[in-house]
Amino acid sequence: MICNVRPGPLKCEVYKGARKENTYLFVADAKSLETLPPLILKQMGELEFVLSVDLSTRKTLAVAEPAAVIECIERQGFYLQLPPGKESSAC
Template identity: 55%
Template structure:
């Protein structure tokens, strides 16, 4: 599965993974408000990757399939986002 990665303009080191750009329209408003403007970073194929910088590709894929998104927080941060 190919996914798109967006960077938060308000929260340093926070990245949002979604299946398509259209998926952004169905994200929780509270989450989008906290992230601020989203900046496209890259597209990547999760099925072809064995590793990512922080998260496990299988975890990211499962989250996108079940919730519609995966939110990557910086290492050592709390869960202060939706």
């Protein structure tokens, strides 16, 4: 997988939206928010920064596998983590 051959840290930022409880958006950095699809931004509402995380040092995340998050960010620029009981991600 992509993350297994990536040298060095892979930091990303996590945001939560005002409209969707327990829904989180992972992006490479704040500048990446400018390129998000308008529909995602509309559905999420105002975004609030939650944390920065180095995915290359994590073996697990609360809901998703770090490798899946990395793959989505590299492929489409973001990873959308939905609440438990919904589809696990939008990638």
